Amino acid sequence: MTNPTSRVRITDVAQTAGVSLSTVSRVMNGNPTVDPDLAERVRAVAAELGYSANPLARSLVLGRTQTIAVVIPDLANPTFQAILHGLSRAAAEDGYHVLIADSAEQVGEEIDLVSATRRRTDGVVLCAPRMPAEQLATLLASVAPAVVVNRPAQDAAPTVSADYGSAMAELVEHVHGLGHRHLAYLSGVPGSASGAARRATLDAACATHPDLQITEISAGVGFDSGARVADEVIAAGATAALAFNDLVAMGLLSALAARGIRVPDDISVTGFDDIPFAAYTTPPLTTATVPSAQLGRDAWAAMRALLEGASVPESTLLIPEITVRESTGPSPKSR
Amino acid sequence: MTNPTSRVRITDVAQTAGVSLSTVSRVMNGNPTVDPDLAERVRAVAAELGYSANPLARSLVLGRTQTIAVVIPDLANPTFQAILHGLSRAAAEDGYHVLIADSAEQVGEEIDLVSATRRRTDGVVLCAPRMPAEQLATLLASVAPAVVVNRPAQDAAPTVSADYGSAMAELVEHVHGLGHRHLAYLSGVPGSASGAARRATLDAACATHPDLQITEISAGVGFDSGARVADEVIAAGATAALAFNDLVAMGLLSALAARGIRVPDDISVTGFDDIPFAAYTTPPLTTATVPSAQLGRDAWAAMRALLEGASVPESTLLIPEITVRESTGPSPKSR
DNA sequence: CTGTTAGCGCGTTCAT
DNA sequence: ATGAACGCGCTAACAG
Numbered sequence: 001m002t003n004p005t006s007r008v009r010i011t012d013v014a015q016t017a018g019v020s021l022s023t024v025s026r027v028m029n030g031n032p033t034v035d036p037d038l039a040e041r042v043r044a045v046a047a048e049l050g051y052s053a054n055p056l057a058r059s060l061v062l063g064r065t066q067t068i069a070v071v072i073p074d075l076a077n078p079t080f081q082a083i084l085h086g087l088s089r090a091a092a093e094d095g096y097h098v099l100i101a102d103s104a105e106q107v108g109e110e111i112d113l114v115s116a117t118r119r120r121t122d123g124v125v126l127c128a129p130r131m132p133a134e135q136l137a138t139l140l141a142s143v144a145p146a147v148v149v150n151r152p153a154q155d156a157a158p159t160v161s162a163d164y165g166s167a168m169a170e171l172v173e174h175v176h177g178l179g180h181r182h183l184a185y186l187s188g189v190p191g192s193a194s195g196a197a198r199r200a201t202l203d204a205a206c207a208t209h210p211d212l213q214i215t216e217i218s219a220g221v222g223f224d225s226g227a228r229v230a231d232e233v234i235a236a237g238a239t240a241a242l243a244f245n246d247l248v249a250m251g252l253l254s255a256l257a258a259r260g261i262r263v264p265d266d267i268s269v270t271g272f273d274d275i276p277f278a279a280y281t282t283p284p285l286t287t288a289t290v291p292s293a294q295l296g297r298d299a300w301a302a303m304r305a306l307l308e309g310a311s312v313p314e315s316t317l318l319i320p321e322i323t324v325r326e327s328t329g330p331s332p333k334s335r
Numbered sequence: 336m337t338n339p340t341s342r343v344r345i346t347d348v349a350q351t352a353g354v355s356l357s358t359v360s361r362v363m364n365g366n367p368t369v370d371p372d373l374a375e376r377v378r379a380v381a382a383e384l385g386y387s388a389n390p391l392a393r394s395l396v397l398g399r400t401q402t403i404a405v406v407i408p409d410l411a412n413p414t415f416q417a418i419l420h421g422l423s424r425a426a427a428e429d430g431y432h433v434l435i436a437d438s439a440e441q442v443g444e445e446i447d448l449v450s451a452t453r454r455r456t457d458g459v460v461l462c463a464p465r466m467p468a469e470q471l472a473t474l475l476a477s478v479a480p481a482v483v484v485n486r487p488a489q490d491a492a493p494t495v496s497a498d499y500g501s502a503m504a505e506l507v508e509h510v511h512g513l514g515h516r517h518l519a520y521l522s523g524v525p526g527s528a529s530g531a532a533r534r535a536t537l538d539a540a541c542a543t544h545p546d547l548q549i550t551e552i553s554a555g556v557g558f559d560s561g562a563r564v565a566d567e568v569i570a571a572g573a574t575a576a577l578a579f580n581d582l583v584a585m586g587l588l589s590a591l592a593a594r595g596i597r598v599p600d601d602i603s604v605t606g607f608d609d610i611p612f613a614a615y616t617t618p619p620l621t622t623a624t625v626p627s628a629q630l631g632r633d634a635w636a637a638m639r640a641l642l643e644g645a646s647v648p649e650s651t652l653l654i655p656e657i658t659v660r661e662s663t664g665p666s667p668k669s670r
Numbered sequence: 671c672t673g674t675t676a677g678c679g680c681g682t683t684c685a686t
Numbered sequence: 687a688t689g690a691a692c693g694c695g696c697t698a699a700c701a702g
Contacts, residue, residue: 007454009679020689025681035687055455056400057679060391061694067434067455075420076611085410088437097455099402100435102423119342120390120402120432223611250615276558280585282617344695355673360697368671392695396678 008049017045028053067097068303069117069124071110075102077221078275079245079292080127083149086296087125094304107131111139118143122307125149125299126157129192145306147299151193158306159315160298164197164272167288167320171242171270172205172212174286174322179334180240180268181211184233186219186226186252188244195244198272219248226251230259239267239331246271246278246287253281253327264329274323283326290320343384352380363388402432403638404452404459406445410437412556413610414580414627415462418484421631422460429639442466446474453478457642460484460634461492464527480641482634486528493641494650495633499532499607502623502655506577506605507540507547509621509657514669515575515603516546519568521554521561521587523579530579533607554583561586565594574602574666581606581613581622588616588662599664609658618661625655 010028014021019042026034027042034042046052059065070087072080088098101117103110107130118124123145128136133154140146140156148159175183185202188195199216206212215236219225226248233241233252243249249271256263263269263283271278271287278285298316305313345363349356354377361369362377369377381387394400405422407415423433436452438445442465453459458480463471468489475481475491485496510518520537523530534551541547550571554560561583568576568587578584584606591598598604598618606613606622613620633651640648 010681011679021680022682022689023687026688029681033687038687052454053681054679056391056395057694058681059694060395060679060696061681063694065391065455075416075423081410081416084435085437088410088435089439092437092439097452098435100419100423100433102420102427104424104427117432119387120400223615250612254615277585277612277615280558280589280612281615346695356695357674357697358672361672364697370671373671388697389695392678393697394678395680395695396697398678 007054008051010051010053013042013046013049013051016049017042064122064307065097065120066095067099067121068307069099069101069114069121070127071101071103071114071117071124072127073103073105073129075100078247078277079273079290082275082292083127083296083299086293087300088296090297090300091303094300096300096304103128105130111135114139114143118146123147123303125303129194130189132191145303147302147306149295149299158302158313160295160302160318161316162194162290162292162295162318162320164194164288164290164320165201167272167290167322168198168201168242169205170322171272171286171288172202174324175240175242175268175270175328175331176205176209176212178240178268178328179331180238181331181333182213182236182238182240183215184236184238184241185214185216186229186233186241186243186248187216188219188221188248190218198244219244221245222247223251223254226253227255230255233267234259234261239333240328241267241269243269243271246273246275246285249285249287249327250277250281253283253285257282263327266332268328268331270328274320278323279325281327286325286328287323288320289323291318294318342389343386345386345388348377348381348384348386351384352377399457399642400432400455401430402434402456403642404434404436404449404456405462406436406438406449406452406459407462408438408440408464410435413582413612414608414625417610417627418462418631418634421628422635423631425632425635426638429635431635431639438463440465446470449474449478458482458638460638464529465524467526480638482637482641484630484634493637493648495630495637496651497529497625497627497630497653497655499529499623499625499655500536502607502625502657503533503536503577504540505657506607506621506623507537509659510575510577510603510605510663510666511540511544511547513575513603513663514666515573516666516668517548517571517573517575518550519571519573519576520549520551521564521568521576521578521583522551523554523556523583525553533579554579556580557582558586558589561588562590565590568602569594569596574668575605575663576602577605577607579607581608581610581620584620584622584662585612585616588620592617598662601667603663603666605663609655613658614660616662621660621663622658623655624658626653629653 014024027039125147127149137156146157271285274287274289302313349359362374460482462484481492606620609622609624637648
C-alpha cells in the first residue's frame with residue numbers, strides 16, 4: 001500500500017489541498033508566513049496522505065543530507081565498535097544518520113573510500129590510525145568538514161583523542177612500582193598513531209627510570225598475535241608484559257595459561273582499552289580504560305559544531321585512567 | 336581546493352570538452368553509442384577536472400541510492416556487530432553503502448526508524464527480534480524490499496536465520512548425555528523470536544526426556560543479568576545452566592567463581608552465539624556457534640538478489656554447531 | 671552518433 | 687499571504 005517507491009509527493013498534497021506546492025513546502029518547513037487556517041488544512045491533508053518530503057530531493061536542493069560518514073579500519077575491533085556505537089546514538093539524537101564504511105585495513109584504498117562516502121554525506125569522521133600524515137592532511141582538506149579520531153591532524157581538522165601516552169605511562173609506573181624492571185612491550189601494527197604515542201612514552205620511561213629495561217616484541221592487534229608471541233615473551237625473560245591492547249593481552253594470557261605459566265605470579269600482563277571483556281578474563285585484566293563510546297560522542301559533538309555551528313570546535317583529549325585488576329602483581333624477582 | 340561543496344559538475348566537463356552534457360553522461364555511464372575518439376577526449380577532460388557524478392543527483396533521477404539500511408537493536412551487542420560486519424563488507428564489495436540505524440532497543444520507535452531510513456536507501460535489512468509479528472508484517476509490506484534476520488516473516492520478506500532451536504536441542508542433548516537431569520534455563524528478554532525458538536526446544540526436550548527437569552530463570556541479554564541471577568541458579572539446585580547467550584553465561588561464570596563454585600565440577604554452564612571471547616573465558620565456554628558474520632553476508636546476498644535480481648531469493652537457515660569446551664562436564668549427581 | 675528537452679521532487683526567489 | 691517559475695545535478699526520451 002504505502003510502498004516507498006510509489007510515495008505521495010508534494011504535488012499530491014498541493015492538489016488535494018487546493019493550494020500551490022510552494023505553500024505546502026512552506027507549511028512543512030514551518031515557514032510562519034502562511035495563514036494559520038490554511039496551514040492547518042495543509043497539515044491535515046499531509047497527515048491524511050501520509051506525506052513527508054523526499055529526503056533525496058531535499059538533499060539535492062538544500063545541499064545537505066543530514067547524514068555523516070564514519071570511516072573505520074575494522075568493524076570487528078571492539079574499540080571501533082564502541083566508538084561507532086557512541087557516535088551513532090549521539091548523531092541519531094540530533095536527527096542525523098550514519099553511513100558506515102569499513103576500510104578493512106586497506107590503507108591504500110582509504111582515500112578513495114573517504115572521498116566517495118563524503119559525497120553522499122555532510123561530513124566524515126575518520127578513524128585511520130595508519131594513514132601517512134601527509135596523505136591525511138591533503139585528504140582532510142578535500143573532504144572538510146571532517147573530524148579525526150585518535151591521531152593528531154595539525155589543524156587540518158578538529159581532533160578527538162584519548163591520551164594513549166599518559167595512560168601507557170601510568171601502566172609503566174604501576175608495574176615499576178610493583179618491582180618490575182624488565183618489561184616486554186607487545187607492539188601493534190607498525191605505523192599507527194597511538195602506537196607511536198605508546199612507544200614515545202616507553203622511551204621517556206626508560207629515561208626516567210635508568211633501571212628499567214624494555215624489550216619490544218612485534219605482535220599485532222588481535223587474539224592470535226598475543227598468543228603467537230608468548231614464547232618470545234617468555235624467552236625475553238621479562239617479568240611483565242605490556243600488550244598493545246586487550247585482545248593481544250587476552251591471547252597472551254591464554255597462551256601463558258596453556259604453558260602452565262601463572263599470571264601474575266610468574267609474569268604480570270597489562271592490556272589497553274578496557275573492552276567489556278577485560279573484566280572477565282582470567283585473571284581479570286589490568287588495563288587502561290579508554291572511554292571509547294565517549295570518544296564517539298565527542299566526535300559527533302565536534303562534527304555537529306562543524307555542521308551547524310559557526311566556529312571550529314576545540315580538539316579534545318580524554319585522559320584514560322588505568323584500572324588495576326588481577327593480572328598484575330609484584331615482580332617475582334623482587335621477592 | 337577540491338572542496339566537496341564546490342565540486343565540478345557535469346556541465347563543466349561538457350563545456351571544457353566542447354560537447355553537450357548528455358554526451359558526457361553517456362561516456363561516464365559507459366554508453367557505447369558514442370564515438371570512441373570523442374569518448375576518450377571526454378574521459379580525459381573528466382579525469383583532468385577530477386569529475387565524477389554527484390551521487391545525490393544521480394539517486395534522485397535513477398530512483399536508487401546504492402545504499403541500504405541496516406536496523407539493529409543494539410550496536411553494543413557482539414552478535415549484531417558481527418552481522419553488521421559481515422553485511423557491510425559484502426555490500427561494499429558490490430559497490431553498495433550501508434546506513435546504520437541503532438534502534439536502541441526502543442521497540443516502539445522501530446517502525447518510524449525503519450521507514451525513515453528506508454526513504455534514503457534502496458532497501459532495509461531488519462534485525463528486530465522483539466517487534467510484534469503483526470507490526471512486522473505490515474511494516475515489511477510498506478518498506479519492501481526488505482530482508483529479515485533471525486526471525487520468521489511469513490513470506491512478507493526473505494529471511495536469513497540461524498536455527499536457534501536445533502542448536503539449543505544439541506546443547507540439551509550434550510548436557511543430558513553428561514548426566515545432567517535438572518537444568519536451569521536463563522531466558523533472555525521476553526518477546527524475542529529466538530527466545531521463543533529456544534523455549535519451544537526446551538519443551539520438546541522435556542517431552543523426549545521425561546527424566547529432565549528444567550527451571551526457567553528470567554535473566555536478560557548482558558553480563559549483568561547473568562551475574563544477577565547466579566544465586567537463583569544455585570538455589571534452584573540445577574546441575575547445569577543454559578544461558579540465553581554468551582554474555583549472560585560469562586556474567587554467570589564470573590559470579591559463580593566469586594562464590595567459590597567450580598565450573599564444571601559443581602555446575603556446568605553453556606552459552607550461545609560463540610562470540611570471539613567465548614574461547615577465552617575461564618573455563619572456556621561450551622556454546623552454540625552461530626555464524627553471525629555469515630548471517631550478515633547471507634542477508635546482503637538476499638538483499639542484492641532483491642535489488643538486482645529478478646526473483647525473490649530463498650530464505651536461508653544456517654544450522655549452528657555446538658562447540659564443546661570446558662565449561663560443561665559430568666553431572667556431580669551422576670558420579 | 672550527438673544535442674535539445676523534459677523531468678526526478680523539492681526549496682526558494684520574485685512577482686502579485 | 688500566495689502562486690509561478692527557476693534551479694539543485696543528473697539521466698533518458700526524443701529529435702535530428
